[in-house]
Amino acid sequence: MNESPTIEDVRIAASRLSAKAHRTPVLDCRSVDAWVGAKVHFKCENFQKGGAFKFRGALNAILGLDRQALARGVVTHSSGNHGAAVALAAGMARTDAKVVMPANANRAKRAAVQAYGAKVIECAPTQAAREEAIARMVEDEGRIVVHPYDDAKVVAGQATATLEFMEQVPNLDRLVAPVGGGGLLAGTALAASIASPRISVWGAEPEQADDAARSFAAGRRIVDPSASVSTVADGLRAGIGEIPFSIIHDRVDEIVTVSEAAIIEAMRFLWERMKIVVEPSSAVALAALSARRDDLRGRCIGVILSGGNVDLDALPWSPSAPSMS
Amino acid sequence: MNESPTIEDVRIAASRLSAKAHRTPVLDCRSVDAWVGAKVHFKCENFQKGGAFKFRGALNAILGLDRQALARGVVTHSSGNHGAAVALAAGMARTDAKVVMPANANRAKRAAVQAYGAKVIECAPTQAAREEAIARMVEDEGRIVVHPYDDAKVVAGQATATLEFMEQVPNLDRLVAPVGGGGLLAGTALAASIASPRISVWGAEPEQADDAARSFAAGRRIVDPSASVSTVADGLRAGIGEIPFSIIHDRVDEIVTVSEAAIIEAMRFLWERMKIVVEPSSAVALAALSARRDDLRGRCIGVILSGGNVDLDALPWSPSAPSMS
Numbered sequence: 001m002n003e004s005p006t007i008e009d010v011r012i013a014a015s016r017l018s019a020k021a022h023r024t025p026v027l028d029c030r031s032v033d034a035w036v037g038a039k040v041h042f043k044c045e046n047f048q049k050g051g052a053f054k055f056r057g058a059l060n061a062i063l064g065l066d067r068q069a070l071a072r073g074v075v076t077h078s079s080g081n082h083g084a085a086v087a088l089a090a091g092m093a094r095t096d097a098k099v100v101m102p103a104n105a106n107r108a109k110r111a112a113v114q115a116y117g118a119k120v121i122e123c124a125p126t127q128a129a130r131e132e133a134i135a136r137m138v139e140d141e142g143r144i145v146v147h148p149y150d151d152a153k154v155v156a157g158q159a160t161a162t163l164e165f166m167e168q169v170p171n172l173d174r175l176v177a178p179v180g181g182g183g184l185l186a187g188t189a190l191a192a193s194i195a196s197p198r199i200s201v202w203g204a205e206p207e208q209a210d211d212a213a214r215s216f217a218a219g220r221r222i223v224d225p226s227a228s229v230s231t232v233a234d235g236l237r238a239g240i241g242e243i244p245f246s247i248i249h250d251r252v253d254e255i256v257t258v259s260e261a262a263i264i265e266a267m268r269f270l271w272e273r274m275k276i277v278v279e280p281s282s283a284v285a286l287a288a289l290s291a292r293r294d295d296l297r298g299r300c301i302g303v304i305l306s307g308g309n310v311d312l313d314a315l316p317w318s319p320s321a322p323s324m325s
Numbered sequence: 326m327n328e329s330p331t332i333e334d335v336r337i338a339a340s341r342l343s344a345k346a347h348r349t350p351v352l353d354c355r356s357v358d359a360w361v362g363a364k365v366h367f368k369c370e371n372f373q374k375g376g377a378f379k380f381r382g383a384l385n386a387i388l389g390l391d392r393q394a395l396a397r398g399v400v401t402h403s404s405g406n407h408g409a410a411v412a413l414a415a416g417m418a419r420t421d422a423k424v425v426m427p428a429n430a431n432r433a434k435r436a437a438v439q440a441y442g443a444k445v446i447e448c449a450p451t452q453a454a455r456e457e458a459i460a461r462m463v464e465d466e467g468r469i470v471v472h473p474y475d476d477a478k479v480v481a482g483q484a485t486a487t488l489e490f491m492e493q494v495p496n497l498d499r500l501v502a503p504v505g506g507g508g509l510l511a512g513t514a515l516a517a518s519i520a521s522p523r524i525s526v527w528g529a530e531p532e533q534a535d536d537a538a539r540s541f542a543a544g545r546r547i548v549d550p551s552a553s554v555s556t557v558a559d560g561l562r563a564g565i566g567e568i569p570f571s572i573i574h575d576r577v578d579e580i581v582t583v584s585e586a587a588i589i590e591a592m593r594f595l596w597e598r599m600k601i602v603v604e605p606s607s608a609v610a611l612a613a614l615s616a617r618r619d620d621l622r623g624r625c626i627g628v629i630l631s632g633g634n635v636d637l638d639a640l641p642w643s644p645s646a647p648s649m650s
Contacts, residue, residue, distance in 0.1 A: 025350060027372070046600045047352070268637065275371045275602040275633035308600035312593065318643060 004243055005156040007194055010187075013060040013156040014163050020063075020092060021056055021160070022048050026168045031273040036289045038296040041172065043165040046278050046308030050116070052235075053161050053184055053306050054085035054148070060157030061146045062086070062093045070095040072142040077130045079105040080235055081307055082148035087118030098143065100133045108311060127225065149181030150241035158187030165302050166195055172302040178284040179203040179212045179255060180236035182244025184306060189251035199302075203248065203255035204288035206231035206263060212240040212248070213255040221245040232260055232316050235281035235307060256288035263287050264316045270305075277308045280316060329568055330477040330484070332519055335512075338385040338481040339488050345388075345417060346381055347373050349486070351493045356598040361614045363621040366497065368490040371603050371633030375441070377560075378486050378509055378631050379410035379473070385482030386471045387411070387418045395420040397467040402455045404430040405560055406632055407473035412443030423468065425458045433636060452550065474506030475566035483512030490627050491520055497627040503609040504528040504537045504580060505561035507569025509631060514576035524627075528573065528580035529613035531556035531588060537565040537573070538580040546570040557585055557641050560606035560632060581613035588612050589641045595630075602633045605641060 024044045032040050045053035062074060073096035076086045083099040090097035097118035101110060102125035113120055121137070123129040137143045147154060161184075166172060175192050179185040185203045192199040205212050208231040215222045221240060229237045240248070248255075258266075267283035270276060282305040289296060289303070349369045357365050370378035387399060398421035401411045408424040415422035422443035426435055427450035435445055446462070448454040462468045472479060486509075491497060500517050504510040510528045517524040530537050533556040540547045546565060554562045565573070573580075583591075592608035595601060607630040614621060614628070 025352075027350075044600075051600060271602050271637060275369075275376060277596050277600040277602060312596060312640070312642065315637070315640075317637065 003152055004246055005152040005159070005190065007190065009152060009156040010159040010163065010191055010194070013056070013153070014160045016060055016063045017056055017157065017160055020059060023164055024048050024161070026165065027274060027276070029274045032269070032286070035269065036296060037293045038289070038299040038301055040289065040301045040303060041169045042274070043161055043302060043304045044276065045161055046276060046282060046305050050081065050085045050088045051307055051309040052081035052085065053158055053304065054081040055088060056160050057151070057154035057157035057183055057187075058082065058085035058146055059089035059092065060160075061151055061153040062089045062095060064153045065095070065144060069144050072144065073097060074146050075100065075134055075137045075143040076146045076148065077101070077134055078148055080109060081309055083118070084109065084112045084116055086146050087113045087116035091117045098137060100130055102130070106311070149183030149238065150243050152243060155183050155187045155190065155243060155247065158184045159191040161304055162188045162191035163194070165304070166191070169300070169302060171300050172199055173300050174200050174202065175302045175304070176202045176204055176285045176288060177304040178233070178236055178281050178306055179205045179240065179248070180209070180281065181238040182212060182240040182248055184304065185252065186244035186247035188304060190247055193251055200253045201251065202288060203252055204285040205255055205257050206233050206236055206284060207257045207259055209233070209236055210257045213257050215240055215245055216248065216252065216255045219249065231263070233263055233280040233284050235279060236284065256292055258284055258287040258291055262291060266290060268317055276305075277310065278305050279307045279310045282306045282308070328477055329571055330481040330515065332515065334477060334481040335484040335488065335516055335519070338381070338478070339485045341385055341388045342381055342482065342485055345384060346485070348489055349373050351490065352599060352601070354599045357594070357611070360594065361621060361626075362618045363614070363624040363626055365614065365626045365628060366494045367599070368486055368627060368629045369601065370486055371601060371607060371630050375406065375409045375413045376632055376634040377406035377410065378483055378629065379406040380413060381485050382476070382479035382482035382508055382512075383407065383410035383471055384414035384417065386476055386478040387414045387420060389478045390420070390469060394469050397469065398422060399471050400425065400459055400462045400468040401471045401473065402426070402459055403473055405434060406634055408443070409434070409437045409441055411471050412438045412441035416442045423462060425455055427455070431636070474508030474563065475568050477568060480508050480512045480515065480568060480572070483509045484516040486629055487513045487516035488519070490629070491516070494625070494627060496625050497524055498625050499525050499527065500627045500629070501527045501529055501610045501613060502629040503558070503561055503606050503631055504530045504565065504573070505534070505606065506563040507537060507565040507573055509629065510577065511569035511572035513629060515572055518576055525578045526576065527613060528577055529610040530580055530582050531558050531561055531609060532582045532584055534558070534561055535582045538582050540565055540570055541573065541577065541580045544574065556588070558588055558605040558609050560604060561609065581617055583609060583612040583616055587616060591615060593642055601630075602635065603630050604632045604635045607631045607633070
């Protein structure tokens with residue numbers, strides 16, 4: 001079984017990715033500082049290859065495979081950014097990738113996976129169908145599974161964003177990252193623990209998908225596959241993974257939950273004031289700052305903007321956007 | 326009468342603005358390079374204060390005023406980015422600003438001017454009404470007019486974006502900037518002429534507002550106030566100014582015109598692939614590259630992204646966008 005990554009794993013990941021992933025820029029904005037009442041720096045993983053931080057973890061996992069494994073290829077399931085990241089990373093590592101997607105997946109995301117050179121395998125939109133499809137490709141083709149978050153190398157890869165961030169802004173005293181499956185938040189906390197004195201770390205999660213916050217409060221991972229999850233932050237709908245939870249439980253200070261309206265407000269603020277395209281999942285972290293501004297006066301805060309892959313024809317503030325319950 | 330700015334004026338502007346305007350970042354993107362077939366760098370003036378390059382010219386003009394003039398205040402006319410830039414710059418220079426706007430101006434833009442601390446003076450939506458309102462404030466209140474482009478200090482201020490750009494990317498061999506009133510393009514060409522060997526400079530203009538291209542081809546400034554100008558690139562609807570035209574005539578190599586569809590396609594490409602919010606006027610420059618890719622192989626091109634102020638409720642690709650004739 002896959003164990004938790006160590007700080008040494010994070011350093012190895014950083015060295016593997018150094019010439020292959022973008023060292024994304026850090027931006028800041030006075031309007032945001034005024035809104036939050038603190039100094040806020042943004043690590044722009046929306047500018048990362050594939051449009052999200054996911055490329056870091058996928059590439060680190062794939063570059064960590066031996067020659068035999070690379071010859072057999074990789075497989076993953078994802079209807080979002082991780083599928084595109086695996087496709088892109090596999091192409092760079094010259095290995096073959098298959099991405100299992102539900103038949104009703106977003107056509108633009110499906111097209112992105114194919115454009116990066118991976119094969120899309122359709123399955124019925126159920127967890128059982130997905131797992132069966134992956135198991136078949138592992139058994140028949142010997143493919144290696146690149147899990148979106150419950151994988152030590154993936155978490156170590158995501159941690160490299162924070163390693164860079166702390167070099168770019170050495171005086172950060174708080175880091176905030178969104179949490180879905182937990183790979184990014186666990187990586188953030190792991191990388192932050194390298195710094196001394198310790199930086200405090202917050203997770204940010206939609207109220208409508210708050211299994212990480214509930215798990216954190218309970219001190220044990222709560223898995224509830226039947227829970228209704230209907231947040232606009234489509235990147236944060238996954239339940240928290242085992243490896244991420246163990247790191248988050250030990251190293252994260254708090255998980256702040258935010259409403260759907262607050263997510264959309266923060267997203268629009270980032271677009272209008274900072275002139276950057278971020279997806280709703282990224283805005284969750286800024287929404288958490290806004291909700292907790294009384295605790296932040298005078299702080300120097302780092303926010304990881306997780307990605308920028310949005311459907312420009314269905315923005316959440318447009319009249320034609322799907323309604324959120 | 327106002328004369329053309331010199332290279333020395335540009336250096337003075339750079340020194341005036343150095344601590345007060347953002348040194349905006351330069352971004353690039355492999356998808357753009359692949360699309361255009363050349364290496365393209367983008368100077369992100371959409372990240373400038375006020376969301377557009379206009380702040381540079383406005384601030385340089387206002388900081389160039391003597392104490393007496395500052396005590397009397399400034400006035401300008403603008404229904405767009407220049408009005409907000411003058412409001413913002415006047416606040417920084419602790420002088421009073423009035424901005425004449427047509428009664429039917431966009432409410433968001435009006436609110437931005439007011440939020441930056443300037444007073445909005447309403448007039449009827451005709452050129453005569455606007456000129457009359459400004460003349461009255463010059464006569465009655467002794468205010469100084471800060472023209473959006475037909476002003477040597479404004480042009481010198483806009484030129485500072487290119488000075489920075491050439492420092493950030495020393496090997497540029499072509500610069501492309503959009504042209505409306507001509508302040509940005511003239512400033513770009515003036516700053517480029519400081520470099521040696523000379524960088525070639527292109528203007529980019531909508532076909533639907535092509536007075537600069539026609540003037541350039543004719544070798545004389547063509548002013549046609551009755552011409553119908555209905556481009557999505559709302560920042561480029563002004564006719565070309567006298568001072569800008571004299572510089573553009575002498576120092577620009579070519580003005581490329583592009584269709585409305587090409588502008589919208591380029592704008593969407595920048596949002597989707599680069600994850601940045603740019604206004605249609607900025608996309609005109611990328612559309613020009615795309616139209617002329619056969620002439621660009623192997624080049625190292627610099628594009629000035631002029632601004633990022635858009636109405637997120639009326640994007641040009643949305644079904645509710647106003648139609649363009």
